Amino acid sequence: MTPSAREPRIRRATILDVAAAAGVSRQTVTRAMNDMPGISPTTRERVQQLAAELGYTPSRFAKGLVQGARVxxxxxxxxxxxxxxxxxxxxxxxxxxxxxxxxxxxxxxxxxxxxxxxxxxxxxxxxxxxxxxxxxxxxxxxxxxxxxxxxxxxxxxxxxxxxxxDYAYAARTALERLQAAHCREIAYLDSNQEGPATTRGLAVAAAAKEAGIELTVRQAADSAPAARQAVRAMIEDRGGIDGLLVFNDLMAAGALKALQDAGKTVPGDCAVIGMDGIPLGELLTPELTTLALDxxxxxxxxxxxxxxxxxxxxxxxxxxxxxxxxxxxxxxxxx
Amino acid sequence: MTPSAREPRIRRATILDVAAAAGVSRQTVTRAMNDMPGISPTTRERVQQLAAELGYTPSRFAKGLVQGARVxxxxxxxxxxxxxxxxxxxxxxxxxxxxxxxxxxxxxxxxxxxxxxxxxxxxxxxxxxxxxxxxxxxxxxxxxxxxxxxxxxxxxxxxxxxxxxDYAYAARTALERLQAAHCREIAYLDSNQEGPATTRGLAVAAAAKEAGIELTVRQAADSAPAARQAVRAMIEDRGGIDGLLVFNDLMAAGALKALQDAGKTVPGDCAVIGMDGIPLGELLTPELTTLALDxxxxxxxxxxxxxxxxxxxxxxxxxxxxxxxxxxxxxxxxx
DNA sequence: GTGCGGCACGTGAACGTTCACGTAGTATCC
DNA sequence: GGATACTACGTGAACGTTCACGTGCCGCAC
The missing domain is CATH 3.40.50.2300 (Response regulator)
Structure with missing residues (x-):
């Protein structure tokens, strides 16, 4: 639960060890370690040298405690x-x-x-x-x-x-694009991470209803293999899908694979749109159209x-x- | 340089504030917050409640200082x-x-x-x-x-x-594979990150020499677009490449793109091997053969x-x- | 009623820094 | 030659916890 201190509390060198070794005070060591003024170059050098030899590193806890740092x-x-x-x-x-x-x-x-x-x-x-x-x-x-x-x-x-x-906007834009590409049978592949329907899924469903699109929805786990599997099944169930919107780009990559597996061309037989705009999309074949986030x-x-x-x-x-x-x-x- | 404390040192609630509010001592608050024994359920509850109200969260610096935690x-x-x-x-x-x-x-x-x-x-x-x-x-x-x-x-x-x-092993394995695939003109696309030749590059060169392969070497930045560009140029310079080993999988993805751009089939016209075995490789078309790390x-x-x-x-x-x-x-x- | 054990809680000390001073010693100025 | 300023250093206090004790109190057995 609470992060456990690791066993042998080996005593690390402290600022006092360095001070003693150098024959100076704490504060002088502080000045040397933090490149503060008010110390002669000679002393600074000597202290730093000694600190390195002793393997001294300042405690972030002590420092943070006194400085009240937010780091x-x-x-x-x-x-x-x-x-x-x-x-x-x-x-x-x-x-x-x-x-x-x-x-x-x-x-x-x-x-x-x-x-x-x-x-x-x-x-x-x-x-x-x-x-x-x-x-x-x-x-x-x-x-x-x-x-x-x-x-x-x-x-x-x-x-x-x-x-x-603004998923409403994203969903609307995606569906408009698929309609503009003359897709007739449009499907949405959702993630099943959040249960029966994701926030994205609800937005897509709403946008589809608004646009008068009868949407096929399917869910899969948020990974490429799961998406590949799901799209394969979807093709078997309903062959005629010609427009596919996908929960995110990773799942879209899996979807592309499934379509290729089934011998379908993209976007010829089926257009695919992903979501989020990760760099991966550009490396796929065909390159992935997506609703990209900046x-x-x-x-x-x-x-x-x-x-x-x-x-x-x-x-x-x-x-x-x-x-x-x-x-x-x-x-x-x-x- | 040193992480700066952010401006207004707003005094966070401390354990003493909670103790005062609850009318108990520091130690009792500690016991309540850390679910330690030696405290009555009633008091524990009350202290936790009060701590939440005051927005009290224990200082990791103070805690780390006294516990000597390595976390x-x-x-x-x-x-x-x-x-x-x-x-x-x-x-x-x-x-x-x-x-x-x-x-x-x-x-x-x-x-x-x-x-x-x-x-x-x-x-x-x-x-x-x-x-x-x-x-x-x-x-x-x-x-x-x-x-x-x-x-x-x-x-x-x-x-x-x-x-x-063990890059010697990796290089040998890759080149053997390309030779087994009857590649005659083998090239290596290196990263230019580390200067004139990378550790990997040296290993590949050595393995090629050992195997009697005359290797074409080219460098590019460690990114897919740079690799794409470099392979495009390589094809223009030396069209006949039919086996390509690449510094890593990301650059290999770019290389695949370049070969497709040039109308070459993979692995038909040119075999490609990447390195490191990242999950991306499976999503590419064609899927990437690679020297994978576990x-x-x-x-x-x-x-x-x-x-x-x-x-x-x-x-x-x-x-x-x-x-x-x-x-x-x-x-x-x-x- | 005395002794004892356990429960609930409190207190001094320590963790290792930095901050805000304080203090010698030396040079500077007129 | 005495006030002033500066340089190079030292010292008490504080940061917010936890640890290792210490202390009342109550109940219970004998």
């Missing part, structure tokens, strides 16, 4: 093996690093855990929290106390900050929210702390 | 947008999390920084360090003092622990080394702390 940003990710999340995480890490944060990453999907597990692990160790936490944003905020929490993709989120996506903008926005919440420039839970971003259609070969 | 593992990654690294990172995060570590990830490629930048950022904040640090393993160990450092892919590494790969084994080995070094079960810099792993050929469609 660690927690990043909770459902599944790093799904390329969307590294793409997102990499922009968060990049932006946050630029702003002086250290990013602590927790992947809670692997151990088939929930977001709450990640929160429990991260909360004691970080000064702010960002992540795809599913439905546990209120628990997260409770665990984090007054520290900033930014939750992605949970419109009902009860965290201090939130970023969600991933850099998402990452930047998340870190912005954290910084602003911390600075008190935003009121926690206020309108301004709840961002809504849009997917934009990127036309490539598959639709 | 944070630094993970230095050159470029999270290259899917190899998330694949590696995800196993490290998974395994390390299981063992009670928090993983602090630093991506030093984006800012066009070097591994040394990552080390400078991570060293003050972590209890151990793992990563692809390029050539700065000795600097890393110096910054980390006596704390464990495990460096990947730097055979000359001067860190406490190391994991490297990525889970690599991640597990890295964390094992850290734990053993920390426990003193391994001597830093000893033979046992230097692992060599092998790529194994995974035959798919492209060769």
């Amino acid at each position: 660690s940003l927690g990043l909770a990710i459902p599944d790093l093996t799904n390329p969307y999340f590294p793409a997102f995480a990499s922009t968060v890490v990049e932006v946050a690093t630029q702003r002086g944060w250290n990013v602590v990453v927790d992947d809670f999907g692997h151990g088939s855990g929930s977001g709450l597990d990640a929160v429990n692990r991260l909360a004691p160790q970080v000064d702010a929290l960002v992540g795809y936490l599913g439905a546990c944003s209120s628990d997260a905020q409770a665990m984090m106390g007054r520290r900033p929490v930014v939750v992605l993709d949970d419109p009902s989120g009860h965290a201090a900050g939130g970023i969600s996506f 991933l850099r903008a998402v990452g930047r926005a998340a870190v912005d929210l954290v910084d602003n919440l911390l600075a008190g420039a935003l009121e926690a839970g206020s309108e301004d702390a709840m961002l809504v971003l849009r997917h934009e259609l990127v036309l490539r070969q598959s639709a | 944070s593992l630094g993970l230095a990654i050159p470029d999270l947008t290259n899917p190899y690294f998330p694949a590696f990172a995800s196993t490290v995060v998974e395994v390390a999390t299981q063992r009670g570590w928090n993983v602090v990830v630093d991506d030093f490629g984006h800012g066009s920084g070097s591994g040394l930048d990552a080390v400078n950022r991570l060293a003050p904040q972590v209890d151990a360090l793992v990563g692809y640090l390029g050539a700065c393993s000795s600097d890393a160990q110096a910054m980390m003092g006596r704390r464990p450092v495990v460096v990947l892919d730097d055979p000359s590494g001067h860190a406490a622990g190391g994991i490297s790969f 990525l889970r084994a690599v991640g597990r080995a890295a964390v094992d080394l850290v734990d053993n070094l920390l426990a003193g079960a391994l001597e830093a810099g000893s033979e046992d702390a230097m692992l060599v792993l092998r790529h194994e050929l995974v035959l798919r469609q492209s060769a």
Whole structure:
């Protein structure tokens, strides 16, 4: 539960050891280690040399305690093996690093855990929290106390900050595109991660109804092989599908494979549209048309929210702390 | 440089605030917060309630200081947008999390920084360090003092622990496969990340010489578009290439694209072999033959080394702390 | 009623830094 | 030659916990 101290409490060298070895005081060692003024170059050099020899490294705990530093940003990710999340995480890490944060990453999907597990692990160790936490944003905020929490993709989120996506717009845009490509039999392949229907799934269903489209819906696990399997089954059940919208790009990759397996051409026999716009899409054959997120903008926005919440420039839970971003259609070969 | 404390040092609630509010002592609050014995259920409940109301969260600095905890593992990654690294990172995060570590990830490629930048950022904040640090393993160990450092892919590494790969074996296996596929004109597409020739490049050249193969070598940046561009140019220069070994799977994906652009079939006109065995390979068309690493084994080995070094079960810099792993050929469609 | 054990809770000390001072000694200025 | 300023260093206090004790109190057996 609580992170366990590892066994043999080997006494690390402290600042006093270095001070004693150099025949100076704590404060002089501090000055040497932190390149502060008020110390002669000779002494500085000698102390640094001695510190290196003793293997002295300042305790981040002691330093953090006295300085009250806010340096660690927690990043909770459902599944790093799904390329969307590294793409997102990499922009968060990049932006946050630029702003002086250290990013602590927790992947809670692997151990088939929930977001709450990640929160429990991260909360004691970080000064702010960002992540795809599913439905546990209120628990997260409770665990984090007054520290900033930014939750992605949970419109009902009860965290201090939130970023969600305009799926109604995305769904409408995708279906319009499929109609423009003269698709008659349109299907949606959903993820089964969140139960009977995802937020995306509901938006697609609504958009289809609005556009008078009779939509075939199928669910599969959020992975390429599962999607491949599901589309294979879908083709067997209902051969005539000629337009396919998919929950995300990874599953779309699997869908493309299944269509190829069945000897169908894309987009000739069936057009395919993915969602999120990860770089993978460009490497597929045919290249994947997708509703792309500006991933850099998402990452930047998340870190912005954290910084602003911390600075008190935003009121926690206020309108301004709840961002809504849009997917934009990127036309490539598959639709 | 040093992580800056963020501006307004808003006084967080401390254990004393909670104690005062509850009319009990520090220690009783500690007992309540950490579910320790020696406290009545009534008091525990009341204190927890009050703590939540006050937004009290224990300071990890104070706690770490007194407990001497080793909880944070630094993970230095050159470029999270290259899917190899998330694949590696995800196993490290998974395994390390299981063992009670928090993983602090630093991506030093984006800012066009070097591994040394990552080390400078991570060293003050972590209890151990793992990563692809390029050539700065000795600097890393110096910054980390006596704390464990495990460096990947730097055979000359001067860190406490190391994991490297048997590229001679990999190169031999790949070239054998291409020869078995009756390729006559074999080329190697190298990365230009490390200068004129990479460790992998040298191994491939040596293996080619050994096998009596006259090898065409070309370099490109470590990305799919750059590889695509380079292979396009290679085809223009020397059309007859019918066997292509590529630095890694991401670049191989770009190479496949270039061959398709040129109207060549794979593996008919040209066989392609990638390296590292990332999941992406299976999604490409044709599916990528590759020299695959057991990525889970690599991640597990890295964390094992850290734990053993920390426990003193391994001597830093000893033979046992230097692992060599092998790529194994995974035959798919492209060769 | 005395002794003893257990329960619920409190208190001094320690963890390793940095901050905000304080203090010698030396040079500077007129 | 005495006040002033600067340089190079030292010292008490504080940061917020947990650890290892210590202390009342109540009940119970004999």
